[in-house]
Amino acid sequence: xxxxxxxxxxxxxxxxxxxxxxxxxxxxxxxxxxxxxxxxxxxxxxxxxxxxxxxxxxxxxxxxxxxxxxxxxxxxxxxxxxxxxxxxxxxxxxxxxxxxxxxxxxxxxxxxxxxxxxxxxxxxxxxxxxxxxxxxxxxxxxxxxxxxxxxxxxxxxxxxxxxxxxxxxxxxxxxxxxxxxxxxxxxxxxxxxxxxxxxxxxxxxxxxxxxxxxxxxxxxxxxxxxxxxxxxxxxxxxxxxxxxxxxxxxxxxxxxxxxxxxxxxxxxxxxxxxxxxxxxxxxxxxxxxxxxxxxxxxxxxxxxxxxxxxx
Amino acid sequence: xxxxxxxxxxxxxxxxxxxxxxxxxxxxxxxxxxxxxxxxxxxxxxxxxxxxxxxxxxxxxxxxxxxxxxxxxxxxxxxxxxxxxxxxxxxxxxxxxxxxxxxxxxxxxxxxxxxxxxxxxxxxxxxxxxxxxxxxxxxxxxxxxxxxxxxxxxxxxxxxxxxxxxxxxxxxxxxxxxxxxxxxxxxxxxxxxxxxxxxxxxxxxxxxxxxxxxxxxxxxxxxxxxxxxxxxxxxxxxxxxxxxxxxxxxxxxxxxxxxxxxxxxxxxxxxxxxxxxxxxxxxxxxxxxxxxxxxxxxxxxxxxxxxxxxx
Numbered sequence: 307x308x309x310x311x312x313x314x315x316x317x318x319x320x321x322x323x324x325x326x327x328x329x330x331x332x333x334x335x336x337x338x339x340x341x342x343x344x345x346x347x348x349x350x351x352x353x354x355x356x357x358x359x360x361x362x363x364x365x366x367x368x369x370x371x372x373x374x375x376x377x378x379x380x381x382x383x384x385x386x387x388x389x390x391x392x393x394x395x396x397x398x399x400x401x402x403x404x405x406x407x408x409x410x411x412x413x414x415x416x417x418x419x420x421x422x423x424x425x426x427x428x429x430x431x432x433x434x435x436x437x438x439x440x441x442x443x444x445x446x447x448x449x450x451x452x453x454x455x456x457x458x459x460x461x462x463x464x465x466x467x468x469x470x471x472x473x474x475x476x477x478x479x480x481x482x483x484x485x486x487x488x489x490x491x492x493x494x495x496x497x498x499x500x501x502x503x504x505x506x507x508x509x510x511x512x513x514x515x516x517x518x519x520x521x522x523x524x525x526x527x528x529x530x531x532x533x534x535x536x537x538x539x540x541x542x543x544x545x546x547x548x549x550x551x552x553x554x555x556x557x558x559x560x561x562x563x564x565x566x567x568x569x570x571x572x573x574x575x576x577x578x579x580x581x582x583x584x585x586x587x588x589x590x591x592x593x594x595x596x597x598x599x600x601x602x603x604x605x606x607x608x609x610x611x612x613x614x615x616x617x
Numbered sequence: 618x619x620x621x622x623x624x625x626x627x628x629x630x631x632x633x634x635x636x637x638x639x640x641x642x643x644x645x646x647x648x649x650x651x652x653x654x655x656x657x658x659x660x661x662x663x664x665x666x667x668x669x670x671x672x673x674x675x676x677x678x679x680x681x682x683x684x685x686x687x688x689x690x691x692x693x694x695x696x697x698x699x700x701x702x703x704x705x706x707x708x709x710x711x712x713x714x715x716x717x718x719x720x721x722x723x724x725x726x727x728x729x730x731x732x733x734x735x736x737x738x739x740x741x742x743x744x745x746x747x748x749x750x751x752x753x754x755x756x757x758x759x760x761x762x763x764x765x766x767x768x769x770x771x772x773x774x775x776x777x778x779x780x781x782x783x784x785x786x787x788x789x790x791x792x793x794x795x796x797x798x799x800x801x802x803x804x805x806x807x808x809x810x811x812x813x814x815x816x817x818x819x820x821x822x823x824x825x826x827x828x829x830x831x832x833x834x835x836x837x838x839x840x841x842x843x844x845x846x847x848x849x850x851x852x853x854x855x856x857x858x859x860x861x862x863x864x865x866x867x868x869x870x871x872x873x874x875x876x877x878x879x880x881x882x883x884x885x886x887x888x889x890x891x892x893x894x895x896x897x898x899x900x901x902x903x904x905x906x907x908x909x910x911x912x913x914x915x916x917x918x919x920x921x922x923x924x925x926x927x928x
Contacts, residue, residue, distance in 0.1 A: 340770060341778020342813050347794070348777050348785040399742060404734035422794060423715035427738065428785050431710060431745065432777040438749045439772035442765050451761040454753045457768050459651065461750035466659050466743040467652020474659040474739050483658070483733060502653050 314607035321369050321386070322362040324379075328387045329356050332440065351421050351429035352436070356394040359412040363612070364389045364511045367536070370605050371515020371529050374598055381447050385456060385514045388440035392464050393507060395433035398426050400473060434464070447518060455517050463510035472503025479569040491569040497538075499569055504544075505537030512536075524597075531594035532605065538571075539587040539613045542580050545570040547615070549577060584613040625918035632680050632697070633673035635690075639698045640667050643751065662732050662740035663747070667705040670723040674923070675700050675822045678847070681916050682826020682840050685909055692758050696767060696825045699751035703775050704818060706744035709737050711784060745775070758829060766828050774821035783814025790880040802880040808849075810880055815855075816848030823847075835908075842905035843916065849882075850898040850924045853891050856881040858926070860888060895924040 333353050337344050365386025372382035401408040401416040402423065408416050418426035440446060441456045462468055476499055481488035491499065512533030516526040549572055572580045591609035595602035644664050648655050676697025683693035712719040712727040713734065719727050729737035751757060752767045773779055787810055792799035802810065823844030827837040860883055883891045902920035906913035 337778045338773065340773035341776070341782075342817065343782065343809060344778050345782045345785045345789070347789060348782055352777060395742075399738055402735075402738065404738060424713075424788050424793060425785070427710055427713065427715060428781050428788075431706075431741075432781045434742065434745055435772050435776035435781060438768055439776060442769035442772065449761075450765040453765045454761040454768070457749055457765070458753035461746050461753060462649065462651035465652070465746035465750060466663060467648045467655050470739050470743045470746065471652075471654065471656045471659055474656045474736070477735050477739075478656070478658060482735060498654060506653065 314604055314611055317370070317604055318361060318363070318366050318608070318611075321366045321383075322360070324383055325362045325365045325387055325390055326357060328383050329353075329390065332387060332436075333357070338439075347421070347425060348428055348432055351417060351425045352432050354420060355398045355417045355426075355429050356391060356433060359414070360390070360394075362386070362390060363540075363608075364393055364507060366608065367508065367511035367533065367605070368514045368518075370608070371512045372518045374515065374525075374529075374601055375519020375521055377515070377518045380445065381518055382515065384440055384443065384446040385518060386511075388437040388446070388456075388460065389507065389511055389514065391433040391437040391440065392460065392469075395430040395437075396464075396469055396473070396507075398430040398433070402426060405473070405477070437464075452517060452520070456514060459510055459513055459517060463506040468502055468506035469504075472499055472501075472506065475499040476503055476569065489569075491574075493571070493574045496569045496571055496574050500538065500541045500571070501534070504541045505534060508537035508540060509533035528594050528597055532591050532609070535587045535591040535594060536609050536612055539584055539591070539609060542571050542584050542587070543613055543615050545572040546577065546580060548572075588613045625915055625922055628681070628915055629672060629674070629677050629919070629922075632677045632694075633671070635694055636673045636676045636698055636701055637668060639694050640664075640701065643698060643747070644668070649750075658732070658736060659739055659743055662728060662736045663743050665731060666709045666728045666737075666740050667702060667744060670725070671701070671705075673697070673701060674851075674919075675704055675818060677919065678819065678822035678844065678916070679825045679829075681919070682823045683829045685826065685836075685840075685912055686830020686832055688826070688829045691756065692829055693826065695751055695754065695757040696829060697822075699748040699757070699767075699771065700818065700822055700825065702744040702748040702751065703771065703780075706741040706748075707775075707780055707784070707818075709741040709744070713737060716784070716788070748775075763828060763831070767825060770821055770824055770828060774817040779813055779817035780815075783810055783812075783817065786810040787814055787880065800880075802885075804882070804885045807880045807882055807885050811849065811852045811882070812845070815852045816845060819848035819851060820844035839905050839908055843902050843920070846898045846902040846905060847920050847923055850895055850902070850920060853882050853895050853898070854924055854926050856883040857888065857891060899924045 333349060335344055335349050368386040368389060369382040397411060398417045400406050401411055402418055409419050417429055438457055442453055447453050479489050479491050509530050512529040516529045575583055588609050592606050595605055646655055646660050679697040679700060680693040708722060709728045711717050712722055713729055720730050728740055749768055753764055758764050790800050790802050820841050823840040827840045886894055899920050903917050906916055
């Protein structure tokens, strides 16, 4: 690992700690204004699902993209915390027995194993709802127009036309519904699925930096282009990890995709083709950020890190 | 039924039709800006869960409370549609096998029976997310400050300190978790549970009218007081229906509460005491709206209707 990598990792780590502290404060047991009470078991499950783990890569993207426009750090952290709530809700619901039926997440029991299914469903619902609570606070941005734009962009990234829709496509591809067997998806169908399931939130992370910074149209497009390339790289690296990774290092069961007939770019392109594609995506991410010059160096290192994490 | 009642019912019916048309348009198969695609199965499940039924009482409250401040009707309908999405998501998730395990809703198969559990979970997630998409649109209100306030109020009403928290308390009271038997809740615990589980959204409905109309503090408090009384009356009437109602008329299984050890005011006060309490709540709702004079007549009729629906 060279000096550049360690600069990226130290910034990633610093943001992760700040997000952890912020979520810890936001998910305190005491109710906020307008809330009646926070039931202990639900708070506990929401904290279990959102604290104490994760690289917080999405909040890192928000913070670093926002920094390109000199956005006060606390605002970017608030938006990053909201996004992390959506990410964590999606993990809790995707792990449910009716979905991917996973018992381990980050090396720990999944929420429905630690608590029970009903509590896990509610904890996911609570985290998703809480994300919009966070985005609507003045602490996120004093300009209500910015807050409303963040809400709109996150809802579209996470909803039926984004992440939730992507999970639906993924389940359908596995042939999970009566009368359907597993489907062999082509490259463009896999791309759409992954652009929705994992890409949409990563693109939102980058877009959010531009929204917080009232960036110009071309700058926002550059950030979204970068986010899109990073999102694709992230997914391919994840799929390579599933194919080749060690469960003890990955922290969850591996080798599931092939068994479940999961639609992946690794399946479409093969292992070597997928690694080639990773290189192209890193180059695309770098090119997208060229207008920002050296200010974007740590984001480019982030893209390389994402692509290399299968190694 | 007298002339006043039929005026209420015709207004309720008119709003229901408008909400139906609006949700039908908003949940069209084509993706909106910023969405990648809307998977057919997920759109179908979200439409199944939100169209073709329901009295739309919550949107009615939004529309009528907003009318007190001369808010353009379309804005109130948008906020009402968002609220209805949250209400419908909560029904889909509450009906799941891991929660209340219901097979019928409004006389039709519940979403997980019609589709499957994974699709029902995603449809609920999609509807919850979509509510915030709707609230963040300019069509809901041209002032972003109003939109952001609506998002904040809805998130707090629906989240861990509101509806989702109330469902958690309800499951806990039934003794659904390892090591706990059913709990006998006292009156104040039942009140808290119901203020969260069903009261919070009904209070939000009334508050939303005031937010849309930039109402003064005292007027907002009056609306919330009315919403709180109506919410309590609504729940007691619902519990009386479960105790005494005919499943063919109610459209779902009845007599479940006593068997499940559900915490209800009927359980705490008895049938006769609950009916007495209903009368007090209607009087409270009327009194809260006194400052609005005759303009609030249809809302007062609504409160009476809610209380009488157990008969």
